[in-house]
Amino acid sequence: MQKQGTLLKSPVAAAYPTLVETYLHIQKDAAVETAEKGRTLIHEDDFADHSMLLLDGWVAFSKMLPDGEIQIIDVMLPGDFALIGAVNAPVAACTIEALSDVRFIKILPAQANGPEVEMEQLRSLFAGEIVRMQARTSELLLRMGKGNAASRVAYALLEFHVRLEAIDLSKDGYFEFPMNQHKLGEFTGLSNVHVCRTLRRFEREGIISHPTYTAIQLNDLDALCMLAGINLDAFRHEILIKRSK
């Protein structure tokens, strides 16, 4: 377990001072938990009345059909907050899995709902995070229902890029990408085979390239936006926090 001092040195705290710092200012003894890549933190239908604040790494929320098919509902990135359960809804709707090694804080209901003025400010930030998560899920659902394979893959890549860029983890379209094609298929609702074909097509057309096995390079954001049906500026307003600096 680590304490505040360590937290504030993390790149996340530097990039997103408001949420992480605000929380730590109130809960000075917050316990930081860690999990390695591939670890399942919570299973669908488990008891859960808490929330989660991700400090480092990638986390997937997913669900499974009886036949074993898995769909990733949302991916949390460093600095993100998620409501997992509530006192009146104490069941986790999703399985939560670490897509990379992660560091996170578990937030209990009582740790955010108090009358103190600082908590009021904190709740306001949490509400924003929830709205942005809903916005991401909505965009995903839209393309799942009405978009083709190219649209879904382009959207996924753009979403990650835009969110990572805001916390300095994507530069000029280049970022570390800890999901393989099978996982990307679970996120986009496609088979791993079709994800492969779509990525290869993008690569042939020069839209993307993958310089290393664990990273990706987006070369033509305009083309991706066209394919995904996204207006990049409007999209940023919808899924990024208004920086308070």
Next chain:
Amino acid sequence: MQKQGTLLKSPVAAAYPTLVETYLHIQKDAAVETAEKGRTLIHEDDFADHSMLLLDGWVAFSKMLPDGEIQIIDVMLPGDFALIGAVNAPVAACTIEALSDVRFIKILPAQANGPEVEMEQLRSLFAGEIVRMQARTSELLLRMGKGNAASRVAYALLEFHVRLEAIDLSKDGYFEFPMNQHKLGEFTGLSNVHVCRTLRRFEREGIISHPTYTAIQLNDLDALCMLAGINLDAFRHEILIKRSK
């Protein structure tokens, strides 16, 4: 505009005393707004920092791709609460449309974030509503990505039935259903034509019947659960409030 007296007489207040009554106990002068079927309340990308409490009727949250294809993200039913925007995320991710004549209350950020003890209780209820909305969207997204047409349509019918039954608006599988096949296609991610084929198949197999044009009768819940890949008890725990009576 109507006041508390009228509200408490509504079937919703009787069925869900906790949320609606708790809110009205704090905001005694809450203004009730109305809208007729088909009316758009908010457009995607509009400014919005508020929430909404639905008293009567059905409301759809939807998004549109540049080519005009529409996907319904979630449907609110009487008694439901939804976070539309937040102070730190003041953009509506969805277009909000009345699927039937509706009555609702607009809730501003300041009306729920105060230090008072009653507001603490109210926020706890709101948090539960948000978790349940996320659970519904997750179930929908799962079937959109990995389910076939029968699974999606069966899920949609079951979701409406289970939620309506909890507020006495579905009895023995019979309920008023204000969506046409085109709208149901927007919800399930199918063309209206394929929704039609799927419904007709269900009807041929005796799983459902539609006694009037605006109502539907679910005859075989077990068969629908099998098709949707749902465990009805687990599903109820996930998307229904724990009644406090």
Next chain:
DNA sequence: CGCTCAGTTGACGAATTTCAAAGATGGTGG
């Protein structure tokens, strides 16, 4: 060196969309 796992590619088939046209229903105004 051989093992395993992720990625790649082609051929085929199944599910769903699109297009087109024909019924059914309900509302409206004469």
Next chain:
DNA sequence: CCACCATCTTTGAAATTCGTCAACTGAGCG
């Protein structure tokens, strides 16, 4: 009460997209 109109539903046939199956490749690792 009837005729007409717009909207919704139903059905068939053709086209498309994507999944499945199977085989092959290539990288990492003991």
